[in-house]
Amino acid sequence: MASAVKSKLTVAKTKEDTAKPPMNPWLLLLASRGDCDGITDHILLNMEAATQQKAAKEEGACHRPAPSADSSPLDQANPAIPTMATQQASGDDGHQSCLDLEGVTIEGDTALHVLATSGDGWSYLRSVEIICSKAPHLLLVQNNKGGTPLHCAVRAGHSQMVSFLIDLANNPRSNLQVAARLKEVLRKGTAFLPLHDAIRIGNKEMITKLLEFDPELASSPTDEAGISPLYLAIVLQRSDIAKLLHQMSPENLSYSGLSGQNALHAAVLQGKGQVLVKLL
Numbered sequence: 001m002a003s004a005v006k007s008k009l010t011v012a013k014t015k016e017d018t019a020k021p022p023m024n025p026w027l028l029l030l031a032s033r034g035d036c037d038g039i040t041d042h043i044l045l046n047m048e049a050a051t052q053q054k055a056a057k058e059e060g061a062c063h064r065p066a067p068s069a070d071s072s073p074l075d076q077a078n079p080a081i082p083t084m085a086t087q088q089a090s091g092d093d094g095h096q097s098c099l100d101l102e103g104v105t106i107e108g109d110t111a112l113h114v115l116a117t118s119g120d121g122w123s124y125l126r127s128v129e130i131i132c133s134k135a136p137h138l139l140l141v142q143n144n145k146g147g148t149p150l151h152c153a154v155r156a157g158h159s160q161m162v163s164f165l166i167d168l169a170n171n172p173r174s175n176l177q178v179a180a181r182l183k184e185v186l187r188k189g190t191a192f193l194p195l196h197d198a199i200r201i202g203n204k205e206m207i208t209k210l211l212e213f214d215p216e217l218a219s220s221p222t223d224e225a226g227i228s229p230l231y232l233a234i235v236l237q238r239s240d241i242a243k244l245l246h247q248m249s250p251e252n253l254s255y256s257g258l259s260g261q262n263a264l265h266a267a268v269l270q271g272k273g274q275v276l277v278k279l280l
Contacts, residue, residue, distance in 0.1 A: 023103035023111065031114040034124035039111075043134060046100070101135045108143035109152075116149040116165065120158035128161070132168050139169055139178050140185065147192065148185055154194040159205045166213045183214045193217075195229050199241055207241060211248040218245045219252035228254035 030038040104110055109117075115128050128149075132139060142148055150169075153161040169178045186194055195217045198206040210217055218229045230253055233241040246253060 020102060020104045020108075021100055023105050023109075024100055027100075027103065027111055028105065028114060031111040031127065032118045034115065034119045034121065034127050036123050036126040036130060039127050039130055043101075043130065101131060101138065104143070107145075110138050110141050110143075110149070112138045112141070112149040113143055113147070113152050116153035116158065116161050117156050120153075120156075120160045125160065125164045128164060129168070136168070136171075136178060139165065140181055142185065145192070146188070148182065150182065150186070151192065151194050151197075154197045154201075154206055154210070155192065157201050157203060157206075159203060159209075162206050163209050166209060170213075179213075183216075186210075186214060186217060196227070196232055199229055199232050199236065199238065202236075202238060202241070204241065204244060207244060208248070211245075215249045216252070218249035219254055226256055228256045230255055 026042070027039075029035075030042065101111060105114070111131055112128060115124050115131075118124065139149060143152075147155075150162065150165045153165055169182045171178070195207065195210050198210060227235075230242055230245050233239075233245060
C-alpha cells in the first residue's frame with residue numbers, strides 16, 4: 001500500500017516538474033497582435049530582470065539582511081522568505097513580471113503558435129524571427145493536438161508564414177537540427193497533417209513550399225483515416241494539385257485511400273480516370 005502511494009506521488013511530482021508554465025497574458029496579447037516592438041521590449045525586460053534577480057541572490061547569499069522590526073514571527077523564523085516590506089521595495093508582487101517564452105496557453109500553444117495562427121504580415125514574421133533568435137527550439141514544440149507552429153500556419157492559410165517558418169528551420173546556423181526533426185514531426189499521423197490541410201485549402205503555393213522542404217511528405221504519410229495526399233486531391237477534384245504532387249514527388253508517391261481504395265478508384269468515381277492514367 002505504501003509503495004503504491006509512493007509511486008503515485010512520484011508520478012504526480014514528475015508531471016508537475018515537466019508541466020509547462022502558463023503563458024503570460026501580456027505575451028499572448030502581443031503575439032496575437034503581431035506587436036514586434038512590444039515583444040522585443042519585453043524580451044529585453046525579461047533578460048534585465050533575470051540579471052537583476054541573479055545579482056540580488058548572489059548579494060543576498062553573502063549579506064543576508066536582518067529581519068525588520070515590523071516583520072511577522074514567520075518572516076523572522078524564515079528570513080529566506082521575502083517579507084511584504086522587501087516585496088514592496090523590490091517591486092515584486094509575487095507574480096512574474098516578465099515574459100516567459102516557454103509559457104503555453106490552455107491548448108498548449110506557445111507564442112509562435114499564436115503568431116502563426118494570427119497573421120501573415122511583416123510584423124508577425126518579424127515577431128517570429130525575434131522569438132526564434134532567442135528560442136529556436138520553439139519551432140518544434142507541439143501543442144495539445146500535436147501541431148507545431150508550421151501546422152498552425154498551414155491550417156490558417158498563411159502562405160508567407162509557412163515559407164518563413166520553413167526558412168528558419170533550414171537556418172544553417174542552428175545547431176538543433178531543427179529541419180530534420182521538424183520533418184519527422186510533419187510525417188507523423190497527428191490529428192491533422194500540413195500537406196493535407198494545404199490540399200483542402202487548395203493553396204498550391206503552400207503545397208509547393210512544403211514539398212520543396214520535404215518531398216517525402218507525399219510519399220508515405222497518411223492521415224488517421226489512411227488517406228494519402230494524392231487520394232485527397234482526386235476526391236476534391238483538384239487534378240491540378242494531383243499533377244503538382246506527381247511532379248514534385250514522382251518516385252514514391254502514395255496512392256492509398258479510404259477503406260482499402262486507392263487514388264485510381266477515386267479518379268474513376270470522380271470521372272477523372274484519364275487524368276490519373278496520364279500521370280501513371
